[in-house]
Amino acid sequence: MSDDGGEEEQQETKKFFVDRAKTGRAACKKCKQKLDSGELRLAKSGFNPFGPGPMKMWHHVACLFEAFGKQRATTAKIETPDDIDGWSDLDEDDQKEILTYLPKCKDWKPTAKTSSKDKEDKSSKGKAKTEKGKTPKDKEKDKSDKSKNDSTSVSKDGHKDDTFREFRRLCAALSETDSYTGKTALVKDFFTKGTDGSNFKGDLNLWCRLLLPGAVKRVYNLQSKQLIKLFSKIFRTDQDEMLEDLEQGDVAETVRVFFEKSKHLQPAKKSNLTIQDIDKFLEELSGMTKEDEQTHHFKQMAKRCTSNDLKMIVRLVKHDLRINAGPKHILEAIHPDAYQAFQTSRDIDSVLQKAVGKGGDTKSSKTSLKISASVMTPVLPMLAEACKSVEQAMKKCPNGMYSEIKYDGERVQVHKRGNEFKYFSRSLKAVMPHKVKKFEEYIPLAFPHAKDLILDSEVLLVDVNTGKPLPFGSLGKHKQNEYKDANVCLFVFDCIYYNGEALLDKPMQERRRILEQNMNEVPNRIMFSEMEEIHSPKDLANMITKVLKLGLEGLVLKDLMSIYEPGKRHWLKVKKDYLFGGAMADSADLVVLGAWFGTGQKGGMMSVFLMGCFDPNRKVWCTVTKVHTGHDDKTLERLQDELDMVKISKEASKVPDWLICTKTMIPDFVARDPKAMPVWEITGAEFTKHEVHTAAGISIRFPRVTKIRDDKTWETATSLPELKELFKTSKENQDFTLPSYGDDDTDNKQSDAVSSTSSSPRKQSPKKNAKVTAADTGAKKLNTQKKKTDLFDDDSDDDTDIEEECTAKIMKTDEASGSGSPYKISCTPDTTPKRKTQSDNDDDICDDYNCDQSTDIECSPIKRRKPDQQFNSNYIIKKPLLDIFTGVKLVLPNCDPQDRRLLERFFVAYGGEVLKTSQMQESTHVIHLEDSAVNEFISDWPRSARHVMARWLWDSIKLQELQNASKYTVTLPARSF
Incomplete structure (x- = not known):
């Protein structure tokens, strides 16, 4: 007690104090500048007029010692560190900084920071050691060394293989290597040979963790702008200047540049860091939440870093090393099965433990690393690829399939072990508690006999009165308050672990049986996902039509015998924007109103664009969506110069009066004049509602740029009233009729599986026609445009007149040219065109057309089929258009933009390729929309190209057969050969 009292008395007599600024509100008494938080x-103590005890008058370190030089000799000043209260609490680097101002104390050795426990031991026991003469710190070090020796690596303390410089070197080499195999080879070579070329002596586990910061995440809660704020204080540089440089898109590069410019803190000349140092720094940083703590932590590390060291540390904090290499590249360099094992367990430590032997050598590639699912460790979810047709689905699921409702909610993986629960999102992050907290009450009721399990499921809000799911995005905490008669419900669609048994390798049918046998539904809380077992194309088509008419997102299709493969896209998903070649997707012609800077490779460029529409009632522009996909690199570069933008840097005060924009949608740039900006066709999965947009809350989900509408201006683009009509039409009057599938024999089922894309354009959603009306005419009604664009309704009887007119034009052209026509077309309905030889060059001509010279019949216009294969109604009716049109290269000369758009969309859906007019020499077919077009450019087209009237294409699509194709097929004579 007496010792403690003496120490307290000694502390009270000290007149100087040291620490780090807490809030940044105090100012230096000498220079009057703020003392930044963490500085x-x-x-020095002074008289306190407000109460007992001295008042602390804070200074910058340099400012206080400068004041000592100007004061009288008798005035107290700092002579030694013993004069400073708080000296023992300083880090070694801080002590060194103060000692530079005390030349008389040059031999004074800095002391390590003393913890409260050490102080207690010192006051009560002095510097007592353990039985073996070691301090507690020594004992802890021995424990750490032992754990290192027990690890799978053979890391030697201080070995070059574990230097951070080598880590940077490998990352640089990976970033410069483009090929997948090349990246894996680089990593494998280093992990095999090390830096000395003999063998790797580093910590393999730690190397993998640092090379995969995105796969094995620590949470730092430090975004780019927060990092800029911290480093502007550390470097004492202008924060606005750093933010301006950040517009280039790489915060790590910005930190490096300003670190080199800083006069307050200079980079180290040589890197002496190890990956162990970096791992310790990151681990401590992940536990810090206060800004001053983070600032101090970064500053202490920066003192030991070169500029490139600090740049790489920031990239580790951002979970992006910019090496374009993921778990597959890194783990397959260790063992061929390591990546697949990691996909299953997401536990890199257990994977490396199995992949690396006790001596540190990787196991033979023949040794299997089979790792099964384990409770409380997330499993990478199995995914689905886009399915564009019924035919594709039947081919991918030959054993039959489960057709499940694709709920528009959030994917959740549920883990239960006893009374402990964990919930993981699709990205394997913890799910927000307000979305899943009530499930702990109901899962035991739904699974009364389950001790431990893993469920794959979807969570969403449902209406308790109707049982129907509520719209996408309604799960937000503040949103739930808007739906009083709604519950958060878990729709379970798979079970991948149950009572000690992993079910990953069991077929889907068996997993579903186990789920149904062990789960009891809790209404509106824990429910089975709705599904049907499908074996025929007809049943699948009916199911697709049913769910889309109900307004649901779509279907997920799973082969009955498929196993659960983590991370693989072996399921299928059917959505309305995948069908009919994307013709059913919602779209609108919107004007570019603003832009944001991109990140990564697009840093410093406008690559994210704000799209909107004009409100004629208020005479203002409203925001609809932001879009960042759809432009190739060349187009993006060209747009940087073409778009006339004004930089406002997301400042609300600079948003022009003509733009109605919420705070979250304020861009980096706005258009100087919106009426002079381009119009782009924006296509997405569906129209949706989102409060952040001002066009009556209407937005587009998953938007992409599908076309730059050079033919349109702001006046003919989609306006707000037209957008509202499109939204209404999209939600209320959708026609999802798919092709009808007959009940044929079993032998013919596969051939009858016609592509769902073969439905006629008339079967597309009416919203598409409404959209064209709104964009092109503005004032006309929706039904007016439908009549105009319905190219499939042309069932008139004037086919013969068109046929005779086409033939007459061909013969007239032939006579005018004076050349002998190699073909004379005889157009008779339901018959094949006749060919009569009129040239000495018939052999060459027939070779070009791949004809059978022994017959007098011309080849089929599609795929140049020989006579015995063409126009056989029994064959053609059964043949899907996807097979007929695959490989056809089409040119559309002189087409009306509206008609061309329809033709392009549907022809590509059938497997063809639409070429530009400049590519005509590569074409196999030329489609003419007007009869007069057949006279143009005859000599320019390749003689192998078939010239076809558009009506033949429409009827072929409509009828799913080619018996009438000859009526509309025209082969033009070439002028010379």
Whole structure:
């Protein structure tokens, strides 16, 4: 007690104090500048007029010692560190900084920071050691060394293989290598040979964790702008200047540049860091939440870093090393099965433990690393690829399939072990508690006999009165308050672990049986996902039509015998924007109103664009969506110069009066004049509602740029009233009729599985026609445009007149040219065109057309089929258009933009390729929309190209057969050969 009292008395007599600024509100008494939060500061005590005890007058360290030089010799000043209260609490680097101002104390050795426990031991026991003469710190070090020796690596303390410089070197080599195999080979070579070329002596586990910061995440809660704020204080540089440089898109590069420019803190000349140092730094940083703590932590590390060291540390904090290499590249370099094992367990430590032997050598590639699912460790979810047709689904699921409702909610993986629960999102992050907290009450009721399990499921809000799911995005905490008669419900669709048994390798049918046998539904809380077992194309088509008419997102299709493969896209998903070649997707012609800077490779460029529409009632522009996909690199570069933008840097005060924009949608740039900006066709999965947009809340989900509408201006683009009509039409009057599938024999089922894309354009959603009306005419009604664009309704009887007119034009052209026509077309309905030889060059001509010279019949216009294969109604009716049109290269000369758009969309859906007019020499077919077009450019087209009237294409699509194709097929004579 007496010792403690003496120490307290000694502390009270000290006139100087040291610590780090807490809030950044105090100012230096000498220079009057603010003492930034986390900055080292010194104080001298003075009279306190407000109460007992001295007042601390804080200074910058340099400012206080400068004041000592101007004061009288008799005035107290700092002579030794013993004069400073708080000296023992300083880090070694801070002590060194103050000692530079005390030349008389040059031999004074800095002391390590003393913890409260050490102080207690010192006051009660002095510097007592353990039985073996070691301090507690020594004992802890021995424990750490032992754990290192027990690890799978053979890391030697201080070995070059574990230097951070080598880590940077490998990352640089990976970033410069483009090929997948090349990246894996680089990593494998280093992990095999190390830096000395003999063998790797580093910590393999730690190397993998640092090379995969995105796969094995620590949470730092430090975004780019927050990092800029911290480093602007550390470097004492202008924060606005750093933010301006950040517009280039790489915060790590910005930190490096300003680190080199800083006069307050200079980079180290040589890197002496190890990956162990970096791992310790990151682990400590992940536990810090206060800004001053983070600032101090970064500053201490920066003192030991070169500029490139600090740049790479920031990239580790951002979970992006910019090496374009993921778990597959890194883990397959260790063992061929390591990546697949990691996909299953997401536990890199257990994977490396199995992949690496006790001596540190990787196991033979023949040794299997089979790792099964384990409770409380997330499993990478199995995914689905886009399915564009019924035929594709039947081919991918030959054993039959489960057709499940694709709920528009959030994917959740549920883990239960006893009374402990964990919930993981699709990205394997913890799910927000307010979305899943009530499930702990109901899962035991739904699974009364389950001790431990893993469920794959979807969570969404449902209406308790109707049982129907509520719209996408309604799960937000503040949103749930808007739906009083709604519950959060878990729709379970798979079970991948149950009572000690992993079910990954069991077929889907068996997993579903186990789920149904062990789960009891809790209404509106824990429910089975709705599904049907499908074996025929007809049943699948009916199911697709049913769910889309109900307004659901779509279907997920799973082969009955498929196993659960983590991370693989072996399921299928059917959505309305996948069908009919994307013709059913919602779209609108919107004007570019603003833009944001991109990140990564697109840093410093406008690559994210704000799209909107004009409100004629208020005479203002409203925002609809932001879009960042759809432009190739060349187009994006060209747009940087073409778009006339004004930089406002997301400042609300600079948003022009003509733009109605919420705070979250304020861009980096706005258009100087919206009426002079281009119009782009924006296509997405569906129209949706989102409060952040001002066009009556209407937005587009999953938007992409599908076309730059050079033919349109702001006046003919989609306006707000037209957008509202499109939204209404999209939600209320959708026609999802798919092709009808007959009940044929079993032998013919596969051939009858016609592509769902073969439905006629008339079967597309009416919203598409409404959209064209709104964009092109503005004032006309929706049904007016439908009549115009319905190219499939042309069932008139004037086919013969068109046929005779086409033939007459061909013969007239032939006579005018004076050349002998190699073909004379005889157009008779339901018959094949006749060919009569009129040239000495018939052999060459027939070779070009791949004809059978022994017959007098011309080849089929599609795929140049020989006579015995063409126009056989029994064959053609059964043949899907996807097979007929695959490989056809089409040119559309002189087409009306509206008609061309329809033709392009549907022809590509059938497997063809639409070429530009400049590519005509590569074409196999030329489609003419007007009869007069057949006279143009005859000599320019390749003689192998078939010239076809558009009506033949429409009827072929409509009828799913080619018996009438000859009526509309025209082969033009070439002028010379």
